[in-house]
Amino acid sequence: MTAPLWGLAFVVGSAAILWLISLRIRDVSIIDIFWGPGVAGVVDIAALLGPSSGPRTSAALFLVNLWAVRLAAHIFARRSLPAGGGEDHRYAAMRRQFGPRWWWWSLVQVFLLQAILMWFIAAPLVAVMLSGRAPMGVLDYLGVAIAATGLLFEALADVQLARFRLNPHNKDKVMDRGLWRWSRHPNYFGEAVLWWGFFLIGFSASGAWWLILSPLVVTLLLLQVSGVTLMEDKIEDRRPAYADYKRRVSAFLPWPPKL
Numbered sequence: 001m002t003a004p005l006w007g008l009a010f011v012v013g014s015a016a017i018l019w020l021i022s023l024r025i026r027d028v029s030i031i032d033i034f035w036g037p038g039v040a041g042v043v044d045i046a047a048l049l050g051p052s053s054g055p056r057t058s059a060a061l062f063l064v065n066l067w068a069v070r071l072a073a074h075i076f077a078r079r080s081l082p083a084g085g086g087e088d089h090r091y092a093a094m095r096r097q098f099g100p101r102w103w104w105w106s107l108v109q110v111f112l113l114q115a116i117l118m119w120f121i122a123a124p125l126v127a128v129m130l131s132g133r134a135p136m137g138v139l140d141y142l143g144v145a146i147a148a149t150g151l152l153f154e155a156l157a158d159v160q161l162a163r164f165r166l167n168p169h170n171k172d173k174v175m176d177r178g179l180w181r182w183s184r185h186p187n188y189f190g191e192a193v194l195w196w197g198f199f200l201i202g203f204s205a206s207g208a209w210w211l212i213l214s215p216l217v218v219t220l221l222l223l224q225v226s227g228v229t230l231m232e233d234k235i236e237d238r239r240p241a242y243a244d245y246k247r248r249v250s251a252f253l254p255w256p257p258k259l
Contacts, residue, residue, distance in 0.1 A: 007042035036068035124202025139204035147197025154190025
């Protein structure tokens with residue numbers, strides 16, 4: 001079996017185990033914690049089974065595993081807070097929608113779907129691991145720089161928001177400081193930038209243009225599916241000041257706020 005198929009078996013098998021656990025604890029949000037480690041696991045398996053070695057492989061492995069550990073720790077810590085306990089409201093809404101069918105439909109709708117996405121999105125980095133030992137070029141260095149910038153951007157945004165939420169005086173207020181003064185979702189922007197950087201490294205290693213589908217899918221998910229659109233749905237009902245914040249601040253791309 002090839003390295004990509006072993007990676008697919010890893011994420012599908014892990015998702016199935018997590019699904020069984022979710023039935024026991026009645027919380028499918030645990031898949032979110034696995035997102036980063038799942039993607040990194042696919043890449044790590046390709047690295048173990050592939051022929052590549054050298055600075056390109058090392059840089060890609062370091063960045064994707066650092067991203068995975070940080071993201072998993074961040075989501076776990078957020079869920080551990082009193083305000084973050086319980087099943088994510090997105091999944092809770094789906095549980096109500098599907099009713100008695102949710103116990104098995106969640107396997108397809110949440111766990112297997114995300115497993116396939118993890119495997120597919122990891123493709124540029126898997127291509128790096130299977131590319132051989134060609135020396136790094138300009139695109140590699142540019143991709144590493146862009147990916148590192150995106151990782152730092154989203155990490156800083158998450159830290160700023162976490163500190164804001166920990167202050168009891170900020171309850172029901174809108175975070176509009178630091179990076180959040182320039183973008184309503186700087187963490188999502190950083191995530192998208194990260195994957196565009198990974199695409200450049202993968203393309204430099206393989207020359208495969210179809211790998212651009214990975215950052216395109218990530219950007220689409222962040223903008224239209226599980227990111228900006230979903231997060232802002234009904235948020236003005238909970239925070240009346242958000243309407244003014246929304247008027248002044250860019251939704252995604254960092255931009256000077258309107259006066």
